[in-house]
Amino acid sequence: MAAVGSLQQGLSFTEHPATVAVLTPQTQDFLAELHRRFEPGRRKLMADRADRQRSIDAGARPSFAAETAHIRSGDWHIAPAPPDLTNRRTELTGPVDREAMVEALNSGASVFMADFEDTTSPTWVNCLEGQLNLKHAYDGSLVTESKPPTLVVRTRGWHLVEPNLNIDSAPIAAALFDFGICLFHNAQAALDSGSGPYFYLPKVEGAADARLWREVFRWAEETLELAQGTIRATVLIETILAAFEMDEILFELRDHITGLHTGNWDYLFNMAKTFRHDPAFILPDRECLNATTPFIRAFTELLISVCHRRGAHAIGGMSGVVPDPVDPARTAPSLRSMAVDKRREAGDGFDGTRIAHPALVETAEAEFDRVLSYRPHQVEFQRDDVYVTAGDLLAVASTRGECTETGLRRNICIALHYLGQWLAGNGAVVIDDNLEDAATAELCRTQIWQWRHHGVTLSNGVKVDDAMLMRVFDEEFELLHDKLGADDWAAGKFTEAARILHEVTFADELCDYLTIAADPLL
Numbered sequence: 001m002a003a004v005g006s007l008q009q010g011l012s013f014t015e016h017p018a019t020v021a022v023l024t025p026q027t028q029d030f031l032a033e034l035h036r037r038f039e040p041g042r043r044k045l046m047a048d049r050a051d052r053q054r055s056i057d058a059g060a061r062p063s064f065a066a067e068t069a070h071i072r073s074g075d076w077h078i079a080p081a082p083p084d085l086t087n088r089r090t091e092l093t094g095p096v097d098r099e100a101m102v103e104a105l106n107s108g109a110s111v112f113m114a115d116f117e118d119t120t121s122p123t124w125v126n127c128l129e130g131q132l133n134l135k136h137a138y139d140g141s142l143v144t145e146s147k148p149p150t151l152v153v154r155t156r157g158w159h160l161v162e163p164n165l166n167i168d169s170a171p172i173a174a175a176l177f178d179f180g181i182c183l184f185h186n187a188q189a190a191l192d193s194g195s196g197p198y199f200y201l202p203k204v205e206g207a208a209d210a211r212l213w214r215e216v217f218r219w220a221e222e223t224l225e226l227a228q229g230t231i232r233a234t235v236l237i238e239t240i241l242a243a244f245e246m247d248e249i250l251f252e253l254r255d256h257i258t259g260l261h262t263g264n265w266d267y268l269f270n271m272a273k274t275f276r277h278d279p280a281f282i283l284p285d286r287e288c289l290n291a292t293t294p295f296i297r298a299f300t301e302l303l304i305s306v307c308h309r310r311g312a313h314a315i316g317g318m319s320g321v322v323p324d325p326v327d328p329a330r331t332a333p334s335l336r337s338m339a340v341d342k343r344r345e346a347g348d349g350f351d352g353t354r355i356a357h358p359a360l361v362e363t364a365e366a367e368f369d370r371v372l373s374y375r376p377h378q379v380e381f382q383r384d385d386v387y388v389t390a391g392d393l394l395a396v397a398s399t400r401g402e403c404t405e406t407g408l409r410r411n412i413c414i415a416l417h418y419l420g421q422w423l424a425g426n427g428a429v430v431i432d433d434n435l436e437d438a439a440t441a442e443l444c445r446t447q448i449w450q451w452r453h454h455g456v457t458l459s460n461g462v463k464v465d466d467a468m469l470m471r472v473f474d475e476e477f478e479l480l481h482d483k484l485g486a487d488d489w490a491a492g493k494f495t496e497a498a499r500i501l502h503e504v505t506f507a508d509e510l511c512d513y514l515t516i517a518a519d520p521l522l
Contacts (some may be wrong), residue, residue, distance in 0.1 A: 002264075003118045008482040009164070010032065010168045010169075011028055011031075011032060011165070011167050011179070011218075012162040012166045013164055013165040014124050014164070014165075015120070015130055016124060017044060017133055018125070018129055018131075019024070019128060019323055021059070021135075022131045022132060022181060023130055023165075023181075023305075026179075027181060027184050027185070028189070030223070031165070031167070031176065031177065031180045031181070031184075032167050033223070034176045034179075034216070034469050035167040035168075035170075035172045035173070035176060035285045036167070036168070037219060037244075037355060038173070038176060038189065038215065038216055038219075039170070039172075039173060039176075039210050041174075041215070042173050042176075042212065043114045044160055045209060045212060046067050046158070046159065048208065049205060049365065052241070053274070053417065057276075061389075061390070062241055062244050062390065063244065064244055064396075065244070068141075068207070068245070068248050069246075071247050072081075072247045072288070073326055074437065075271030077254075077259050077311040077425070078254045078255075078258070078308055078310050078312050079256070080310050080311070081232070081258045081313065081440055082232060083094065083194075084150045084194065084195050084196075085111075085152075085232065085258050085313075085379065086376040086377060087110050087352075088110050088111050088313055088315060088352035088377065089110045089351075089352045089353070089355045089368040089369070089375035090109045090110045090111070090352065090355060090360075090365045090368070091110065091112075091113055091152075091315060091317065091355070092104050092107055092109035092110040092111070092112050092149065092351065092354075092358060093113040093115050093119065093154075093355075093356060094112070094113075094114070094115060094119055094130045094356070095115055095119045095120045095130075095428050096115065096116060096120055096126070096130030096131075096133055096137075097120075097126070097132065097133065097270040097426055098129070098142070099131050099144055100428070101114060101334070102142050103358055104149065105142050105143045105148045105149060105151070105360065106143060106144050106145045107144070107358035108145065108147065108149075108361050109149045109355070109361045110149060110365075111149050111150045111151070111152055111153050111352070112149040112151055112152070113200055113219075113354075114130070114133075114134060114137070114151060114152070114154065115200075116130060116153070116156055117154050117155065117156050117202050117203075117438070117496055118154075118177045118202075118266075118427070118438040118439050119356075119427045119428040119438075120424075120427040120428075121421075121422045121425045121427035122156065122162075122372060122427075122515075122519075122522065123157075123176070123425050123522050124164040125248075125425070127162070127178075128426060131185070132198050134185070135185050135189075137472075138151065138186040138189040138190055138193070139189055140193065140310065147341065150195060150198065151185060151190070151195065151198065152198040152200055152234065152513035153178070153198070153199050153200065153427065154201075154236075155175045155179045155182075155199060155200070155201065155202070155489050155490070156174035156177075156178055156202070157174070157202045157204075158173065158175050158204075158209060159174060159203060159512070159513065160173070160175070160513075160516070161173055161174055161277075162174045163519070165177060169513055170320070172374045172521055176216070178198060179216070179374060180220075182199075183197050183231070184224070187224060187226060187230070187401070189309055191226075191230070195468075196230055196232060197230065197231050197232070198232045198233070198234075198258075199232070199233045199234075200233070200234050200235075200261070201230065201233050201234070201235045201236065202236045202238065202263070203266070204235050204237070204238075204242050204249060205237065205239045205241045206241050206242055206244075206249070206434075207248035207250065207251070207252050208256075209242075209249075210248070210249040210253045210257075211252045213233065213256075214252050214253050214255075214256065216429075217231045217253075219234070220485045222485050226427060228255060229255045229256060229346050231256055232256055232257070232258050233258070234257070234258055234259060234260065234261055234265070234313070234315065234504050235253070235259075235260050235261070235518075236260075236261045236263040237249075237260050237261065237262060237263060237299075237437075238262075238263025238266030238267045238472055239266070239267065240267070240268060240270055240271050240274050240394075241298075241304065241374075241395055243267075243299050244390070244393070245288050246302070246303060246306040247306055247310070248405060250306070250312055254310075255290065256354055257312065259312045259313030259314060259315055260303055260312060260314060260315070261315040261354065262300050262303055262314075262315065262316055262317045263315075263318075263439065264291065264300075264317040264450070264460075265433060265440050266316065266441040266443075267296070268283060268286075268289055268443050269301065269439060269442040269446050270441040271283070272447060272450050272509060273446055273447045273512065276365065276446075276449075276453070277394075277453075281396045282450055282454055283397055283399070283408065283409035283450065284394065284399060284400075284403050284407070284449055285401055285402060285403060285404055285406070285407030285410075286407065286410070286411070286443065286444070287407065288399070288400065288401025288402070288449070289399070289401070290341075290424045291317060291341065291345075292344075292345065293399055294398060294399070295392065295393060295394065295395045295396055295398075295399065295447040296396060298388045298392035298393055299388075300316075300317070300420070301348065301383060301386045301388065302386060302388040302393070302467075304348060304349040304350060304383050304386070305383040305384075305386040305388075307351075307379070308378075308379050308380070308381060308383060309382065310350065311379060312379070313351040313352065313377055313379065314403055315350065315351050315352045315353065315354060316342070316345035316352065316353035316354065317345070317353070318351040318354040318355070318356060319338045319341065319342070319353070319354070319355050319356065319360060320356045320357075320434045320437075321335060321337075321338050321356075321357065321360065321433065321434060321435075321444075322356070322357050322359075322433050322434060323360070323433075324356065324394065324433065329362055330476065331433050334433060337364060338360065338363065339363050339364075339366075339367055340363075342364045342367035342368065342369065343367045344361070344368075346367055346371035346372065347371060349378060351372075351377040351378055351379060352377070353368065357435065358435075361494075363494055368392075372440075401459075402458075402459040403451060403458050403459065404458055404459045404460070405458050405460055405462060408458065409446050409472060409475075409476055411444035411445070412448060412472060412473060412476045412501075413431075413476050413479070413480055414431055414436055414440065414441065414444045414499055415445045415448065415514075416480055416494060416497050416501060417429065417431050417436075417496060417499060417515065418437075418441040418444075419441060419497035419501060419518060420432070420492035420493050420494035420496070420497035420514070422441070422497075422518065423492070423493035423496055423497055423518060423521055423522065424491060424492045424493050425522075438494075438515055441514060442514055443508075444516075445504060445505065446503060446510065448469070448505050449504065449505050450510075451464040451465070452464050452465070452469055452505060452506075453522075457496070466506065469505065469506075473498070473501075473502065477494075493521070496521055497518075498518055500518050500521070503517070
């Protein structure tokens with residue numbers, strides 16, 4: 001596809017039929033101004049992140065900052081949630097392709113999060129057609145239910161760029177691209193329907209990220225003549241540094257934020273990535289890590305406590321179970337386990353939870369109904385019993401669980417399978433009755449690197465070294481080929497996925513994001 005000039009001076013973008021509807025001249029003007037105003041701030045944010053990582057690599061450890069103690073101890077609250085974001089019992093998440101959105105918007109969930117990040121492979125076609133599908137969702141043409149879920153849109157994170165749209169010879173931030181197009185086209189339609197422009201913000205690492213979003217929101221509201229506070233956001237707490245600044249994040253976005261979400265899989269990935277060189281942060285098999293693991297439970301209970309003290313919703317973790325419609329009995333144990341987990345979340349004080357499949361709506365909602373009854377949420381439930389220290393959040397070394405060859409092989413298989421599909425344009429992949437997305441793939445490949453980097457000895461006495469990994473990589477590649485069959489294998493890009501996974505696994509330094517390493521092949 002060739003780059004074409006645009007009506008807005010300084011813009012160029014990759015040609016596609018959907019650009020006529022998505023990148024109108026007025027939209028181009030809006031995106032150009034977003035980029036020129038806020039790209040310098042984003043670049044500083046990225047530079048500060050790099051500096052912070054170098055400090056951690058040198059042995060520094062995060063803590064609750066003394067200079068913001070007055071925010072954590074202060075008596076303040078965020079703005080009240082809009083009416084259609086007060087009940088968030090069940091939040092269904094999924095990609096922005098038309099079929100998935102139609103199913104989600106007619107699922108009966110409380111909220112649908114249309115996801116441009118973890119469950120969408122960010123091809124230019126997917127991003128453009130996703131924006132068109134959003135326009136149809138906001139105008140009601142994708143909905144048959146009388147009361148559809150409240151629509152919330154997850155942008156990509158600050159760390160990503162959209163390479164298909166350049167402004168002044170530089171790519172626009174993917175977050176501003178996703179946010180800007182959605183807001184410009186749909187803010188008024190959302191308000192006319194009794195809702196509003198609502199967003200999920202991923203990969204936030206602290207108050208500075210939130211502050212930049214606040215500046216973006218305020219400028220956008222003024223430019224589009226929207227009342228202050230019209231744009232509302234929920235922040236995903238999926239990085240260890242953000243866990244230390246939850247009060248500060250809420251404070252920075254207090255006129256625009258409605259809640260925080262526990263992104264458990266991304267949180268684990270980020271924990272391993274952030275402390276990559278410290279053997280005290282080696283994570284055991286993924287199956288050993290869940291919401292009751294002490295350092296994860298410290299994080300989730302702190303999130304509930306902080307949110308409710310500030311009048312914000314606390315949204316629980318993701319369940320990726322995909323029921324088998326042909327043989328329900330086969331996946332029934334997984335569904336029972338999911339129900340137990342949702343019951344625990346509701347009992348802990350969460351106001352809602354995240355699910356990945358419409359078939360889970362009824363089960364998840366029932367568990368929250370047991371606790372909430374007629375109430376839309378339980379923000380009034382104050383967790384005054386929670387006292388979490390920096391040591392509690394960082395206590396990975398005390399985690400029970402082994403590093404096994406089965407776990408290593410499963411990580412390789414999932415990372416290969418997912419990346420092969422992602423490169424072919426599919427960002428939500430069902431593997432062994434679970435929906436895997438970019439977050440779980442990142443955790444898998446980071447654990448592989450971590451175990452090799454630290455020379456972990458597995459439970460069977462085998463050391464993870466280059467020769468062992470090469471052998472297991474080759475074996476799992478062949479097993480995946482046989483498992484998928486000729487047609488599914490041909491539909492993916494698994495040879496390319498294997499090459500990328502080899503490169504990032506055997507590199508001396510851990511790459512920050514697998515998707516960035518693989519992006520040139522999209």
